[in-house]
Every structure is written in structure tokens, then in C-alpha cells.
Amino acid sequence: MIDDPTHSGANASGPLSNLRVIDMSTVLAGPNCARYLGDFGADVIKLERPDGDSLRNMAWRDPRDGTGLWWKLVNRNKRTVVLDLKNEADRSVFLGLVDDADVLVENSRPGTMERLGLGPDELLTRRPSLVMTRVSGFGQTGPYAQRPGFATIAEAMSGFASLNGEPDGAPLLPPIALTDEVTGLAAAFATMVALHHVTATGVGQVVDANLLETMFHLMGPLASLFALTGEQQPRLGSGLPYTVPRGTYRCADERWVAISTSSDSVAARVMDLLGVGDDHRFATFDGRTEHRLELEALMTDWCAARDRAEVVATFDAANAAIGPVMDIADISIDPHYAERGAVELVDGTPMQSVIARLSATPGVLRWAGRSLDADGDEIRESGWH
Structure with missing residues (x-):
């Protein structure tokens, strides 16, 4: 981790204020990982293609300014810059950021970064202490690695959907972005474990987090149950096989x-x-x-x-x-949510507060997701500083 806690990032505060994170991931799971780091003070630079992250235009928009509500939430506390990594000048800016970064979060299909000459062999040679967090659908290896990584597919293939629904009905998918949310949390946790190792040894590494295995972990002991007994949990609507009534x-x-x-x-x-x-x-x-x-x-x-x-x-x-x-x-209008401050106004937009409360080093919501290339001039000119 860097030593100077006063670098750019709108005077970031929080327990991770000495952490520099490049977020070049898109849509949800990867950006969620970087969001959790940013909520606790990390200086996160959100790198976008010239046409921007598609999350900017997904689903509901703020009626006041037309900005996507998903974007405002998931990319809060991040600075934004547009870089085309096939352009030599932009690639040079990117590599300059890597030279001083602690974490890089990416969620390209496995092999994409390698084809760009930006895989772990190159980046960890250039920056040996870098933690490269790779968020994918199925992991960096295995027969499914090259399949498109969507939460819906992970929910279907992890065993999760098979348990949801009424006994005589269809298997059901969750009506929220469940997999993307929990994978972001899992990736952030694994990233912090890797950073702990950096603190002790100075040696970075690759974090391989993926949608499928995150959801599979939510299945609890069902894999053990089947391996030992051949038994499978039935679909019971809202019921559980071992708790009645429920x-x-x-x-x-x-x-x-x-x-x-x-x-x-x-x-x-x-x-x-x-x-x-x-x-x-x-x-x-x-x-x-x-x-x-x-x-x-x-x-x-x-x-x-x-x-x-x-x-x-x-x-x-x-x-x-x-x-x-x-x-x-x-x-x-619930009094418990209100007293806990579970919803905060961030740049005038209500959204969930930080996910956990730390008594000595709390997280801080500094700003909502910003406009395309909002910090581009500053970042291209002077990098992190």
C-alpha cells in the first residue's frame, strides 16, 4: 500500500484512504467490489471505454438529471476517466496508473487482458505488489471459463434456482441482482486478504473470483449432504426441510x-x-x-x-x-431503518449507506457515480497526484 495518505481523491478519508484502486470492470459484480473499497476511503479510479460503461444506461433513471440510478449507486466514491487501451497515449496513461496502484479490478472474459498485453505476467512484473482482482462468470480456468458471465446463468448452474419456487412449480431466479451483489462482496473480501499479504511481504497476486462459485458457496452443506447420502434438498417454496413451520x-x-x-x-x-x-x-x-x-x-x-x-x-x-x-x-418509513441511517442522501440521491459500521474507522459516502470522464483531464495529466 502507498505511504502518502494525502493524495488526490477529493481528500478521501477512511481506513482505506491510503489505497489506490483501478476499476476497469463493467456493469455490476466487479464495480461492486471496487465500490466497497471506495466506501471505506480507497481512491478508486473508474476507467471506461469511450462509449462508457453500459451500466450508465441500464434500468431506472433519476428523473431530475436522467442519470442511471444503478450507476449512481455502484460507482459512487469513484473518479472517472475515459481511456482507450488500444490507443498508445491512453495505454501509457493506464500503465502509469498501474505503476502506483495497489489494486486493479477487471472483469473481461478470461484471456482478454492477456491478448491486450496486460495480463498478470505483464502487470505483476511491472508492479510486483499489485493485487489483480479478476471477476468472471466461471473463473479463469475450467471448461466453462470462456462462456459469457451473467448472474442469471450462475444462479441457474449453482443449484440456487433449483431450490426456489413452489414444489410443483418452475425453478425461480431471484428478482434482484443477487449474484452480482454477493460476488462483489466476496471479491472485496478476497482483495483485502491479498492486500494483507502485500503488507506482510510486499508481494502481489491474482484474485480469481467468479459468479458461479460465489453462488455455489451459498448452498451451505448441500454438496456435503449429496456426496455423503445422495440426498437433495427439495423445492419447498418458502419452506426449509429442517425447520417447520417456516x-x-x-x-x-x-x-x-x-x-x-x-x-x-x-x-x-x-x-x-x-x-x-x-x-x-x-x-x-x-x-x-x-x-x-x-x-x-x-x-x-x-x-x-x-x-x-x-x-x-x-x-x-x-x-x-x-x-x-x-x-x-x-x-x-420504518423507524429502525431511519435510526440506523440505512439510507443516505448522496449528492441528493437516496441510496443504501455503507454495508457495515466500523466504530473507529467508519466508511464515508463522498459522491454518487459521476459523469463520463468527469476527472479525465486531471488523471491523464497527473495520474494519481
Whole structure:
């Protein structure tokens, strides 16, 4: 890591303020990795092609200025520059940035950087302490490495989609950019591990993070289960095979709650609420699982007979696990979200705050995603300084 904490980057502050990051990735997972570093103070330079990152034009736009809301969120706390790496002058600027960089994040299809003469052999020779974080669909090696890397495909091929949906329905994909978000987190974590090694040894390395294996890790012990027993988790809607009752339930006022009984003590309190606390069939995880249909029916009927406020209040009084199913409109007026400051105004745009709270060295949101080449003149002229 660099020694001078006062370099350019709008007077960055935070625990990573001495970190210089080149983000030459596009769309979501790679830029998310760089975003998390920037949120904690890293000086992140977002490198774009002359036509810009396609995320600028994806989905919803801010009605006030027409800027993409995805762009403002994912590329906050980054400076922007346009460089065409096939142009010799721009390539020289890029290599000058590499000479002083701590991290480079890229998500080209494997082999692309090598064809440009900018692969790990070249860049780590030039900058031995560089951490080169490579975010791809399937990893840098393997039979699928050259396939296009999209979150949807990873969600399908990781086992995730096969578990989502009703038992007799189609497998379902998540309706949010789940894979891109968690892969960004995984890549940021791995990058920090590699930087820790740099601090100890001065030696950089390649971080190979990918969408498929990140989602596969979210499957928990299912790979172990199948290898040891041949058993697979069935598709159960909102249910889990080992926790009953568990799911979403409609109340008398047509509003919904989510309920979990993932510990025996909580399950016992829920059984008491349902009036079956003395029924030995429901005294253990195995018993509740064996009598899933009967117990889920009891839970469904109990909620259906009461308004949501009563259901939540009764569970809360019993110290049982429940939460109302909230949409974004509910979240926008929720007192807990408000007190925690979970949404911040950044250049006038509301967006999620930093992902974790550090008591001594908190992250800071300095600006939203900037216009194309907003910092180009400064960066091309003087690099990091």
C-alpha cells in the first residue's frame, strides 16, 4: 500500500484512504467490489471505454438529471476517466496508473487482458505488489471459463434456482441482482486478504473470483449432504426441510408475515401459541419435519384468523421470531431503518449507506457515480497526484 495518505481523491478519508484502486470492470459484480473499497476511503479510479460503461444506461433513471440510478449507486466514491487501451497515449496513461496502484479490478472474459498485453505476467512484473482482482462468470480456468458471465446463468448452474419456487412449480431466479451483489462482496473480501499479504511481504497476486462459485458457496452443506447420502434438498417454496413451520403467511387483513422456528426454544414458544405445546409430535426438529403438512396448516390458519398487527404483537410478546413482509415503501418509513441511517442522501440521491459500521474507522459516502470522464483531464495529466 502507498505511504502518502494525502493524495488526490477529493481528500478521501477512511481506513482505506491510503489505497489506490483501478476499476476497469463493467456493469455490476466487479464495480461492486471496487465500490466497497471506495466506501471505506480507497481512491478508486473508474476507467471506461469511450462509449462508457453500459451500466450508465441500464434500468431506472433519476428523473431530475436522467442519470442511471444503478450507476449512481455502484460507482459512487469513484473518479472517472475515459481511456482507450488500444490507443498508445491512453495505454501509457493506464500503465502509469498501474505503476502506483495497489489494486486493479477487471472483469473481461478470461484471456482478454492477456491478448491486450496486460495480463498478470505483464502487470505483476511491472508492479510486483499489485493485487489483480479478476471477476468472471466461471473463473479463469475450467471448461466453462470462456462462456459469457451473467448472474442469471450462475444462479441457474449453482443449484440456487433449483431450490426456489413452489414444489410443483418452475425453478425461480431471484428478482434482484443477487449474484452480482454477493460476488462483489466476496471479491472485496478476497482483495483485502491479498492486500494483507502485500503488507506482510510486499508481494502481489491474482484474485480469481467468479459468479458461479460465489453462488455455489451459498448452498451451505448441500454438496456435503449429496456426496455423503445422495440426498437433495427439495423445492419447498418458502419452506426449509429442517425447520417447520417456516415461511410466509397471509393474515386476515391480507398482509403477510415471515416466521421462523430455527431453534428448539423458539419452536416451543410457537407451539404454545398454536395450542399444541403439549403434543409430543412437535417437540423436536425431526417430529416437526415429519408432520410438516399438519403443522404448516395450523400456522397458516392461525395467521389467517388475525390481523397482521395482532400476529406480530403476539409473537413479539412470546419472544418468537417474526417479521412483517416489507416492501421498499414500508422500508422508507420504518423507524429502525431511519435510526440506523440505512439510507443516505448522496449528492441528493437516496441510496443504501455503507454495508457495515466500523466504530473507529467508519466508511464515508463522498459522491454518487459521476459523469463520463468527469476527472479525465486531471488523471491523464497527473495520474494519481
